[in-house]
Amino acid sequence: MASTSTRAPVGLSSVTRDGIGASPRRPDGTLKVTGEFAYSSDMWMEDMLWGATLRSPHPHAEILGIDVSGALRLPGVYAVLTHEDVPGEKRYGLEYRDQPVLAFGKVRYKGEPVAIVAADHPETARRALERIKVDYRVLEPVSDARRAALDPDCPLVHEEGSLPLHEEHNQRGNRVRYQPIRTGAFADGASVEEVRALADVVVTGEYEVGMQDQAFLGPESGLAVPAEDGGVDLYIATQWLHVDQRQIAPCLGLPADKVRLTLAGVGGAFGAREDLSMQIHACMLALHTGKPVKFVYNREESFFGHVHRHPATMRYEHGAKRDGTLVYATMEIVLDGGAYASATPAVVGVASSLGIGPYEVPHVSVDAYGVYTTNPPCGAMRGFGAVQACFGYESQMDRLAAELGMDPVDLRIKNAVSQGSRIITGQEIDMPMPMAEMLRRAREMPLPPDRSSLPAPSDPRTLPGGVANTSHGEGIVRGIGYGVGLKNLCFSEGFDDYSTARVRLEVVGGEPAVTVHTAAAEVGQGLVTVKGQIARTELGVERVTILPSDTRVGSAGSSSASRQSYMTGGAVKTACEAVRERVFALVRERGLVEDGHPDALLSLSGGKVVSAAEGVLISLADLLGGEAIEETREYHHRPTQMLDPSRGQGSSHTQFGMCVHRAVVDVDVELGLVKVVALDAVQDVGKVMHPQQLAGQIQGASAQGLGLALMEEIQVHDGVIRNPSFTDYLIPTILDTPPMRIDVLEHPDPHAPYGLRGAGEPPTLSSTPAIVAAVRNATGRPLTHAPVRPEDIVGIDPPQG
């Protein structure tokens, strides 16, 4: 769209509205807020059956036998299927193919699917489940992740030799992946003792991050419809249609083109829909019965039906010079992957490569383990791997600042990375990374007024603990804390990632109109809006229709890793450019410009072809007439490398994003209650595509980090989830959520479309450690576990007498 002209285009009455940088209304927004949007659980066909899943009651058990005859005899039951009925491959998986479609031999977590039923009513299906008899021999659970990682005598979750091993990930025993990183003296074989001698000050710390749930509102649901060609059409709420297709088809024994997927209304994802849930089950039952089959998990089942954020235990040691210059860092992190690999290999890749955060450290040793246990499977969740590590390294930076008597922000600035720095994998940060400036900006933001300066009585809703259990403001201590998070954006480690877009320009009703078709999953993030904005900007046409996402067009990749604005945005932009070139070719063919008139002087705006020199040449309606121009393009990001398995070196990441948080908390130290008073963020997004949606992403990610800081934790005891409901698994309500000031920077990444950076994840990293740091600042407590609970603040009195 570059124009070299200084003259305004002649005859152009209006520019194109609602392009990039504006905040047009979401196409699905009105339906969603009025309750009319059709989510996947709303799908209905007259003759459909209801699917239900029998799940293992044990975390670890041998299956001695399954008897489905009682269930089959129940009137209204159309099919009861077990692993014996899986037509093709018995296992599937996102990264490793290790997860049974239906359990055989063993169950490895409580909630693992063992059998599926289709019946004429959901209640009939549920009762049929009760009539399936499974004979189990209960085995000892493998519930200690650290033991699974480090103890060679730990029982194996997957039998030796039962799965092919991924050597590139040092997979062995219960280790799904082990990734070491060694730099500086550590790469030369120096011991910790030798390196420690280089430092004046040493701090160590052990930290834990609990198992967080994505807590989307729309539970898993889908509808499979058998097709006349022997294939199946699946309508499903997912994050990546083509990776589902790639996993489903082999298990059904069908070619991919006979398994067609269409995105159904997605009620949130946050990583929890990256793995399959009932996709294969619904298709199996539909193909078996010849009828459409619908599954909807209820809330409790949903907690067993998707992966969670890996709980992590971390051990850190940091050494610095007296002036605060970091000398070395060591980190050991154990990530509990649960029964199946899911995204664990990628999580380990992120946690290790970003394990010490955005700091310049000459000597680093990292050991990152992702392990199998018989706990609930863990996989993708917003910011994966980086969220856990960020809580660890930021806690360490505060601890080091305290040890040095330095201001925590000054210590961070002193060691901050910037453009041209290399992270511990040797990868150069070859894009703007103004971390020091961001920290300064966060520090200089106005602070909320101190409670003592407010006229009493202040609004009880602003006091720790909310309305019914507040103090009057006495005994409340304020604390301030900072967090910085470095996040990889887009897929990493050598994956040739791409997205596909098909863009069509034609005249409809006398007006130019654009149709954009991709397979990208709208999961609530607003990609559907951004695709339209890009088409408007690139083609100068306001009327843009976004087609439903399905597998009739090439893969768009996953709606994860903050990648869709970059990847599918890039694909739509590229396809639009191809369409535009053909428009310009048409302009030349028609003799509307002289031969040799450079494309750079042409543009599309307001539905017209505009020459920088001559103004409006022709309207698109007149130019195209009945002709349609359609182009399909794949967009690939630049290649990345694997980390080498012994020293963890390699440029594994596509792009880096950063967010800085400053949290202000009021703590009632007597009752252990925390009120987050302010949670302010500075984030560099490269280019703001949609200001309103960007604010939503940053605020939402900050709130999700607040949840992890103060309340969100799936309680797993002996391999069993103890709080599988939204009454017992607590996420922040509006009463817990403070005002958020957001300072957005736009330093463009030269490698990315429009210079943009994925924005949805980085605030999830930094918000948690900032809040916990603020609570530490207020209480003086070490607080090494996220989430922090009232008892961590109040402590326990020593026993009397």
Next chain:
Amino acid sequence: MNPFDYRRAEDAAGAVATVAADPRAMFLGGGTNLVDHLKLGIVDPDLLVDVTRLLPDGVEPLPDGGVRIGAGMRNSDLAADPLIRRRYPVLSQALLSGASGQLRNAATTGGNLLQRTRCVYFQDVTMACNKRRPGSGCSAFGGYTRYHAILGASEHCIATHPSDMAVALSALDATVVVQGTDGERRVAMTELHRLPGDAPERDTVLRHGDLITAVELPDLPFAARSRYRKVRDRASYAFALVSVAAAVDLSDGVIREARIALGGVAHKPWRATRAEAELRGARPTEETLRAAAEAELAEARPVEGNEFKPTLARNTLVATLRDLVEEERTR
């Protein structure tokens, strides 16, 4: 959920007769707890008798200076009642700290008293639980016990009663009016709920078919300055780790009377009689308040996983009393 009959009762006597005659019948009030339990498979009745239309649902003053609360009164209406807010603010505060707005709009006074424990092992029908299946054992020991009892528990059950409202009613010396097959009787609020002992399946002293029709509060002028405080993991819609309902009668710098109950610590709303006795006649200093709290908690027996509760309960009790004393002093 299994099929059941639903009947809307026309009068209390008829409802009581119907339920009392059928061991597989249950009363249905607001349904906020019972419907959950039907779905989870904790209860499996053949018949639900809806009593929401027949129960009184207002607050009326009594000739002796007390008030009578209809058992059908919704929690949000009771919390907002001007008389309650003026004379028994602790009750209003307790109600508002419980559940969510939508649940309070549905939940009734009688039903709130009879809600069952949130013990996660009680709610998981695949686990042993003496309360759900007598004699099967208690899975909570050694498990997830943050919400479990530290006072009055037994080896058979360490569950807690989840109600906030009941804690306030206990502190206020409320009386529960019960309609049974042999007529109306009155049960002291402090006697309504049981300690688990060896029969944790019985939450209350009520018999099958007994229907709570009203709750009465005595005339208690000093309750006009009463307070409910609740410690929980988020600001709304969360159960209490510990809660305190308290009212203090202070004159000439001496505590004449105190009414205190604790929530989240026992199988029933825990009336803190020891603390009350310690405070009677005492000058409210930080030391005496703390001594009273410690006297009450001297018998506390935490289990693995809730060792923090005696400290948190003591702090909450002291903070609540201190608040009340300050309020009295500055009045």
